[in-house]
Amino acid sequence: MNGVRDRIIRADATVAVVGLGYVGLPLACHFSEAGFDVVGFDIDLDRVEQLRDGTSYVEDIDDETVQQAIDQGFEPTTYANALEESDAFLVAVPTGVEQSEPDMSAVRKATKSVAENAPDREVLFVGCSTVYPGATEEIIRPTLRENGRRPGEDTLVAFAPERINPGGSYDFEEIPIVVGGDSDEERDAATTLLEAVVEETVPVESTGAAELTKVVENTYRMVNIALVNEVAKHAEEIGIDARGAIEAAGTKPFGFQAFSPGPGVGGHCIPVDPQFLTWQGRQDGRKLDLVEQAHAINESMPNHVVDSVETALAARGQSLDGSSLLVLGVSYKPNVGDVRNSPALDITNSLSSRGATTKLVDPQVDRVTIDGATIEPDNQIDPETVQEVDTVLLLVDHDTFEYETISGAELVVDTQAVIPDEFGGAVVRLGDGRTTEWRSEQVSTAPQTSSK
Numbered sequence: 001m002n003g004v005r006d007r008i009i010r011a012d013a014t015v016a017v018v019g020l021g022y023v024g025l026p027l028a029c030h031f032s033e034a035g036f037d038v039v040g041f042d043i044d045l046d047r048v049e050q051l052r053d054g055t056s057y058v059e060d061i062d063d064e065t066v067q068q069a070i071d072q073g074f075e076p077t078t079y080a081n082a083l084e085e086s087d088a089f090l091v092a093v094p095t096g097v098e099q100s101e102p103d104m105s106a107v108r109k110a111t112k113s114v115a116e117n118a119p120d121r122e123v124l125f126v127g128c129s130t131v132y133p134g135a136t137e138e139i140i141r142p143t144l145r146e147n148g149r150r151p152g153e154d155t156l157v158a159f160a161p162e163r164i165n166p167g168g169s170y171d172f173e174e175i176p177i178v179v180g181g182d183s184d185e186e187r188d189a190a191t192t193l194l195e196a197v198v199e200e201t202v203p204v205e206s207t208g209a210a211e212l213t214k215v216v217e218n219t220y221r222m223v224n225i226a227l228v229n230e231v232a233k234h235a236e237e238i239g240i241d242a243r244g245a246i247e248a249a250g251t252k253p254f255g256f257q258a259f260s261p262g263p264g265v266g267g268h269c270i271p272v273d274p275q276f277l278t279w280q281g282r283q284d285g286r287k288l289d290l291v292e293q294a295h296a297i298n299e300s301m302p303n304h305v306v307d308s309v310e311t312a313l314a315a316r317g318q319s320l321d322g323s324s325l326l327v328l329g330v331s332y333k334p335n336v337g338d339v340r341n342s343p344a345l346d347i348t349n350s351l352s353s354r355g356a357t358t359k360l361v362d363p364q365v366d367r368v369t370i371d372g373a374t375i376e377p378d379n380q381i382d383p384e385t386v387q388e389v390d391t392v393l394l395l396v397d398h399d400t401f402e403y404e405t406i407s408g409a410e411l412v413v414d415t416q417a418v419i420p421d422e423f424g425g426a427v428v429r430l431g432d433g434r435t436t437e438w439r440s441e442q443v444s445t446a447p448q449t450s451s452k
């Protein structure tokens with residue numbers, strides 16, 4: 001009765017979370033709340049010190065939650081040897097792509113840290129990072145073996161991809177977790193562990209099945225966003241409003257899920273995870289044409305937005321070169337401060353390279369580096385600036401934006417179609433059926449002078 005699963009069942013297992021970011025910190029706090037001793041290992045000293053001071057850096061976890069976990073024994077540390085008394089290891093370190101190739105370097109290093117420090121008894125290793133299908137077999141197990149562990153024997157191995165959704169409407173415990181193991185013993189141990197913190201686990205037959213599940217979830221989302229982006233560009237040409245059609249299609253009670261056209265696809269998941277599949281396909285000499293093309297469509301949206309600004313200014317007798325814009329929203333999606341892969345960065349870069357000057361507003365983002373320059377976006381929309389610029393460009397619909405403040409704008413390019421019609425100025429919307437109209441006629445309020 002000294003197997004790791006037994007220790008988990010008795011809740012006298014020590015849980016180690018490796019990687020204390022958007023995924024790892026909530027995991028650590030939930031296992032602490034569930035009554036487990038928790039060790040949190042991270043290589044970022046600043047993050048560890050913040051946690052030890054009871055301070056959170058993750059939007060969905062407040063300081064009080066961190067302090068409660070600390071009071072219950074949660075031990076954030078940068079010392080890997082603090083792992084030596086742990087029984088179950090949850091690894092949630094960054095993964096991504098570099099030059100379209102999967103970057104699994106952090107997974108390798110974290111797995112090595114676990115192997116080098118795990119105690120000389122049966123332990124459980126659960127991969128939580130999003131990886132390419134087969135990575136547990138090809139990277140994690142060999143790394144454990146190369147560093148003195150026996151996968152499947154003294155180290156049970158499973159894969160349980162995180163579905164946590166920062167800023168989302170679902171609570172952590174409400175989101176079912178898929179758990180893949182290559183043996184019943186490994187799958188059962190991991191399922192038992194995760195059932196301590198979520199209401200539902202979904203066991204699948206292998207680690208590969210769980211890895212593919214996660215990548216499929218996010219590839220499905222990326223491809224369907226690309227579909228509505230392509231439809232939006234088409235709708236602009238045929239003079240029919242795309243969003244109205246998508247919204248109407250959403251009334252079909254089955255067989256359709258509505259997505260929203262936008263200025264591009266950002267974040268660390270949706271533009272990234274599908275590239276694990278396309279890379280894998282190309283490795284075998286097979287292209288996943290649909291996934292590759294969908295990614296390309298989404299990548300084309302920032303330029304489409306800049307072209308729309310240029311066309312809207314031209315319809316008013318103005319040039320993009322020398323124009324001034326107030327850009328609303330820098331993060332990759334509403335109500336988050338994360339700028340990873342944000343389309344706003346590409347759009348702002350492109351505007352600058354085409355001679356426009358931009359002023360950024362984002363209440364969620366303290367500072368952002370664009371083209372090597374560190375910029376601190378304004379916190380709120382300044383009506384005076386609205387009057388001064390040639391165009392207000394809305395990229396991200398943060399809840400805290402008050403659009404009344406832009407009522408004096410001469411031109412608004414609205415990529416999210418959230419500016420109300422009573423706005424009064426000239427509003428150009430992504431996917432708007434009236435695009436053909438404003439392209440061909442001078443906008444009634446258009447000044448005939450050059451840009452300010």
Ligand SMILES: NC(=O)c1ccc[n+]([C@@H]2O[C@H](COP(=O)([O-])OP(=O)(O)OC[C@H]3O[C@@H](n4cnc5c(N)ncnc54)[C@H](O)[C@@H]3O)[C@@H](O)[C@H]2O)c1
Binds near residue numbers: 110
């Ligand atoms: N953020 C999300 O909403 C989300 C959702 C689902 C899945 N994921 C996946 O989870 C994984 C982690 O993502 P995240 O958003 O938490 O990343 P993050 O960057 O917020 O946090 C990762 C943490 O790991 C630490 N780290 C890096 N290398 C390490 C190492 N060798 N040993 C110990 N710590 C190390 C970093 O210092 C950082 O604090 C990624 O694979 C991501 O795709 C993220």
Ligand SMILES: CC(=O)N[C@@H]1[C@@H](OP(=O)(O)OP(=O)(O)OC[C@H]2O[C@@H](n3ccc(=O)[nH]c3=O)[C@H](O)[C@@H]2O)O[C@H](CO)[C@@H](O)[C@@H]1O
Binds near residue numbers: 217218269332333
């Ligand atoms: C656990 C996990 O992996 N969770 C992921 C996470 O993904 P995420 O945080 O990256 O957020 P997304 O909402 O996918 O946005 C990504 C980009 O796509 C743009 N977009 C989105 C929808 C749309 O209709 N049109 C768009 O243009 C948006 O602006 C942004 O730039 O949460 C999603 C649920 O929110 C999950 O499904 C998804 O698995």
